[in-house]
Amino acid sequence: MKVMMKRILTTQTVSKGYAIGPAYPVIRRELVIERRTVSPEEKESEIRRFQDAAATAKKQLESIAGDSEIFEAYIQLVQDEALIQGIIKKIRDGSNAEAAVEDTANEFIMIFEMMEDAYMRERAADLKDVKKRLQYALAGIVENPFTELREPAIIIAKELTPSDTADMNFDNVLGFLTELGGVTSHVSIIAKGKGIPCLTGVKDICSLVKAGMMIAMDAGTGEICLDPDKGTIEDYTDREARFEERERVMDEESKKPSVTRDGHSFMLCANVGNIEDIKDALKSRIEGIGLFRSEFVYMMKKDAFPTEEEQFEIYKEAALLMKEKELTIRTLDIGGDKGLDYYEFEKEENPFLGCRAIRLCLNMPEMFKTQLRALLRASVYGNIRIMYPMLISIEELERANALLAECKEELRQQGIAYRDSVEVGMMIETPSSVVMANEFAQRVDFFSIGTNDLTQYLLVVDRGNKNISGLYDSFHPTVLRAISYVINCAHVHGIKVGMCGEFASDEKASLILLGMGLDEFSMSAGSIKDVKYRLRNASYEEAKELAAQAVKKATAEEVKALL
Numbered sequence: 206m207k208v209m210m211k212r213i214l215t216t217q218t219v220s221k222g223y224a225i226g227p228a229y230p231v232i233r234r235e236l237v238i239e240r241r242t243v244s245p246e247e248k249e250s251e252i253r254r255f256q257d258a259a260a261t262a263k264k265q266l267e268s269i270a271g272d273s274e275i276f277e278a279y280i281q282l283v284q285d286e287a288l289i290q291g292i293i294k295k296i297r298d299g300s301n302a303e304a305a306v307e308d309t310a311n312e313f314i315m316i317f318e319m320m321e322d323a324y325m326r327e328r329a330a331d332l333k334d335v336k337k338r339l340q341y342a343l344a345g346i347v348e349n350p351f352t353e354l355r356e357p358a359i360i361i362a363k364e365l366t367p368s369d370t371a372d373m374n375f376d377n378v379l380g381f382l383t384e385l386g387g388v389t390s391h392v393s394i395i396a397k398g399k400g401i402p403c404l405t406g407v408k409d410i411c412s413l414v415k416a417g418m419m420i421a422m423d424a425g426t427g428e429i430c431l432d433p434d435k436g437t438i439e440d441y442t443d444r445e446a447r448f449e450e451r452e453r454v455m456d457e458e459s460k461k462p463s464v465t466r467d468g469h470s471f472m473l474c475a476n477v478g479n480i481e482d483i484k485d486a487l488k489s490r491i492e493g494i495g496l497f498r499s500e501f502v503y504m505m506k507k508d509a510f511p512t513e514e515e516q517f518e519i520y521k522e523a524a525l526l527m528k529e530k531e532l533t534i535r536t537l538d539i540g541g542d543k544g545l546d547y548y549e550f551e552k553e554e555n556p557f558l559g560c561r562a563i564r565l566c567l568n569m570p571e572m573f574k575t576q577l578r579a580l581l582r583a584s585v586y587g588n589i590r591i592m593y594p595m596l597i598s599i600e601e602l603e604r605a606n607a608l609l610a611e612c613k614e615e616l617r618q619q620g621i622a623y624r625d626s627v628e629v630g631m632m633i634e635t636p637s638s639v640v641m642a643n644e645f646a647q648r649v650d651f652f653s654i655g656t657n658d659l660t661q662y663l664l665v666v667d668r669g670n671k672n673i674s675g676l677y678d679s680f681h682p683t684v685l686r687a688i689s690y691v692i693n694c695a696h697v698h699g700i701k702v703g704m705c706g707e708f709a710s711d712e713k714a715s716l717i718l719l720g721m722g723l724d725e726f727s728m729s730a731g732s733i734k735d736v737k738y739r740l741r742n743a744s745y746e747e748a749k750e751l752a753a754q755a756v757k758k759a760t761a762e763e764v765k766a767l768l
């Protein structure tokens with residue numbers, strides 16, 4: 206029976222682009238976990254069976270790891286003492302190795318999945334992958350669901366793991382459609398990196414698609430066409446050709462300087478969370494790093510706050526990678542929705558209004574000084590700028606600076622090198638910092654506007670609450686006027702202003718921001734090309750006019766009507 210053409214619309218675009226081709230559904234052999242009680246005499250040999258399987262899994266991972274940080278993390282996981290000891294204990298209590306691996310790994314997976322932070326939640330997927338590897342190794346099976354992928358096809362899967370992508374021949378991958386996985390999942394990172402169109406969160410796609418069924422997908426709009434007719438294929442082919450032409454032009458453009466067509470320069474920078482992100486960002490022509498979210502350095506640790514030495518090594522490597530380009534490292538912004546495995550935050554009624562970011566650091570001066578010392582020591586290797594988050598008062602700034610001065614003095618006495626002139630700036634992301642921008646601008650070296658928080662605090666709309674997400678709108682005149690005021694205050698006192706909130710990468714907003722005089726636009730590396738294309742083709746004079754009109758509008762809708 207001929208299946209009728211069917212259109213699906215989804216919203217989770219990970220990586221734009223078009224793909225037309227046959228479906229390759231990923232079919233996995235399900236492993237049935239058999240459970241039995243091992244006798245006391247069998248226990249030691251069962252433990253050895255598990256240890257052999259772990260060694261096999263480790264060897265397999267080493268052979269595919271290359272310089273991938275993900276597989277490095279997997280190798281750490283198969284050797285993780287807490288995991289291994291948990292499994293061995295279950296075997297000693299009478300479980301067979303398969304059941305012990307299943308139950309122990311599941312306990313850890315549950316802990317990861319319950320974490321607030323999306324990045325950490327997705328690390329549960331890593332452990333699931335490692336668990337599967339251990340179980341295949343116990344069963345003596347080498348699993349590769351891609352042996353039949355011999356022609357270009359669109360990969361359809363419930364979920365794709367790093368192990369899957371290690372087995373894949375990317376020359377034959379036209380696109381990805383998966384039911385699970387968010388924008389920070391592994392398949393998303395791979396798809397973005399390789400420029401393969403990818404949509405995640407596509408409900409029921411596995412049951413809707415059969416092997417070989419033709420699919421046309423537009424990952425930009427989120428449209429998927431199953432079994433498209435001839436006219437639809439022609440339409441997609443046309444759109445694909447236009448998209449590729451635009452991509453080609455944008456690639457060319459992105460190599461050119463960041464300057465508008467009437468000669469006004471701006472800076473395009475990247476937001477990053479680790480060294481790998483910096484390496485990726487450097488593949489685009491960026492002027493610097495506008496935001497290094499140092500909380501990831503803390504969140505990757507499992508047992509204790511990172512030491513000065515551990516942090517120093519990371520910041521130094523980042524500085525060396527960036528050479529003379531600016532590298533803005535934000536001091537620890539934890540609390541609110543972001544937790545740590547090894548530190549219990551006090552329960553708060555309103556965590557976003559509670560002891561987060563600079564407030565926590567000022568309450569824990571020794572912990573804060575560890576980071577400041579590491580930053581100061583790394584500052585001699587490049588152009589590090591230190592940035593404080595969430596300030597609301599001059600007193601907080603002064604207290605943070607006093608701790609920084611103490612650190613400098615200690616380093617001086619110990620004869621350890623640091624850059625005395627290291628620039629110190631702040632995020633503008635609280636209403637108070639906006640109102641006090643004139644005073645702050647006289648006391649710091651730069652501002653960076655964090656519209657993610659600023660929008661939520663100015664409009665009193667929780668940035669993560671889906672029920673009211675319609676109210677969260679950075680085009681609201683309140684937000685636009687605040688931004689404009691902050692930029693003016695900064696420029697009166699001769700300091701530069703960047704923006705590292707998501708709003709900086711909004712293609713439409715970027716013109717208004719340019720017109721307001723924003724000096725630096727910082728965003729995830731994937732968005733840089735689009736914004737650069739738009740700004741390079743803009744006129745600064747026209748953008749100024751647009752900004753002047755935008756700040757006079759009474760509603761967000763009126764602002765958007767201008768664009």
Ligand code: PEP
Nearest residue numbers: 634655656657658705706
């Ligand atoms: C912001 O608030 O805009 C920002 C960049 O910081 P974060 O998203 O990390 O809170």
Ligand code: MG
Nearest residue numbers: 634655657658
């Ligand atoms: Mg913020």
